[in-house]
Amino acid sequence: MEQRTDRITAAYVDLAVNVAITFGLDAGVRVLHEQKTAPAVVQRVLIDGGPRRGATSTMPVPSSRGAP
Numbered sequence: 001m002e003q004r005t006d007r008i009t010a011a012y013v014d015l016a017v018n019v020a021i022t023f024g025l026d027a028g029v030r031v032l033h034e035q036k037t038a039p040a041v042v043q044r045v046l047i048d049g050g051p052r053r054g055a056t057s058t059m060p061v062p063s064s065r066g067a068p
Contacts, residue, residue, distance in 0.1 A: 009037065013045055020046055 020028025
């Protein structure tokens with residue numbers, strides 16, 4: 001699979017994955033649908049849990065900003 005060159009779409013995919021983890025699959029799908037992401041991408045990354053081009057991580061990492 002090729003590395004994604006569209007960084008904005010990649011950011012929305014990352015956002016949608018995190019939204020789906022937090023608020024459920026419907027919310028994650030809605031994020032990508034509102035950005036007019038191709039249905040095949042929505043199917044692959046959210047519904048099937050398949051590979052993502054240019055994924056920054058496989059799991060969300062908590063921010064360390066709140067730590068003293």
